[in-house]
Amino acid sequence: MKNKKVDFLVVGGGPAGLSATLEAGKRGLRVLLVDEGIQLGGQLVKQTHKFFGHEGTYASVRGFEIAKILVKELKKYKNIEARTMTSVIGIYEDGVLAWDRKENEVFRIEPEYTLIATGASEKYVTFENNDLPGIYGAGAVQTLMNQFGVLPGENFLIIGSGNIGLIVAYQLIQAGASVKAIVEIADKVGGYVVHLNKIRRLGVPVLLKHTIVRALGDNRVEGAVIAEVDESYNIIPGT
Ligand SMILES: Cc1cc2nc3c(=O)[nH]c(=O)nc-3n(C[C@H](O)[C@H](O)[C@H](O)COP(=O)(O)OP(=O)(O)OC[C@H]3O[C@@H](n4cnc5c(N)ncnc54)[C@H](O)[C@@H]3O)c2cc1C
CATH class of the missing domain: 3.50.50.60 (FAD/NAD(P)-binding domain)
Known part of the structure; x- marks a missing residue:
């Protein structure tokens, strides 16, 4: 050796x-x-x-x-x-x-x-079916899209409106995908206004006080159920 x-x-x-x-x-x-x-x-x-x-x-x-x-x-x-x-x-x-x-x-x-200096690893949100193919962390999407030139899907729902959620949403749209909505559990957007405004100008709805409940689909993700949350971030049934 x-x-x-x-x-x-x-x-x-x-x-x-x-x-x-x-x-x-x-x-x-x-x-x-x-x-x-x-x-x-x-x-x-x-x-x-x-x-x-x-x-x-x-x-x-x-x-x-x-x-x-x-x-x-x-x-x-x-x-x-x-x-x-x-x-x-x-x-x-x-x-x-x-x-x-x-x-x-x-x-x-x-x-x-x-x-x-090996950096950080992403934390995943826990929800039903979060292991279905087609569900990615933001880092994986960026690696595929910006480093390897592969668009990982056509229609996206983004969970989290911090700078990373906002930036990845914008980059996905630039690459030709459609972002249906950004879901944010807090009552305000976490990222900078400059990134939010770019997203808003493109007509992407940002749903505050909402979270993901489960992903839908058998062999790959085909949809998601989202719901409104109360002040303690508990899901409000029926929403
Ligand atoms: C979407 C997004 C937007 C961001 N925007 C900003 C911004 O506007 N301003 C800002 O200041 N920060 C921003 N950041 C944060 C910034 O990119 C990170 O804080 C920074 O990259 C962390 O640097 P690092 O060197 O610690 O880790 P990383 O950049 O993650 O680098 C770690 C490196 O270690 C290598 N590695 C891991 N394991 C091994 C191993 N076993 N052997 C050899 N190599 C290994 C990896 O390949 C990688 O190259 C953003 C991050 C993201 C994801």
Whole structure:
């Protein structure tokens, strides 16, 4: 098995991992950045919208453009090696095992320090039939649509009106799908007005104080039952 000694191993090439890699690289450390995705950038490569946040951290720049800026910066440093399609599969006392999927080869890394920057995983809403094919988390939809160029369906109901729900609804419409409604359990929209207005201009209804009860369909989702909720977020029967 091949062995690789580095000062600093960064696992995950999203904005956190890219920024840490750059900072360490600037200080002269031998850095190895590994990411299991097909390109560096993490969530950024799926974000076609202009980012909100602080001006010092690329607010108003589109997510995938931010990824390009960070990756370009990375290439200036000869002491930084970045590998995509490489998954860390085990961290042991005597080394870190990584699987290079391009070469189909497992190798061992011996880092002085390791940073885990593997991001977050999505939480799913619990409702009857939420495992039917055709029900996706927002991240999966963005990966299929914006990274692999696959539109995952034609007609969508979106649960949740935070920025992610609003942005994904807008991106789906841009890609040619129809968004029937956005369902929001709270009494107000969670995302920014700028994203809400884009959705409203396209005529998508936002149903406040509503939630999903169950998905309909046998082998794939064909519809959904939604209902109104009271102040304690309990479903009001008959609605
Ligand atoms: C729809 C949407 C809109 C957003 N809009 C904004 C916005 O406008 N402004 C803003 O500031 N933030 C926004 N965010 C949030 C922002 O994208 C995230 O906070 C940010 O990407 C988190 O960065 P990260 O580096 O921690 O994780 P991620 O970007 O998730 O990166 C983690 C990386 O780790 C890799 N990885 C995971 N496991 C392994 C492994 N075992 N081995 C190797 N690699 C691995 C993954 O492939 C991935 O590339 C948005 C997020 C979404 C989903």
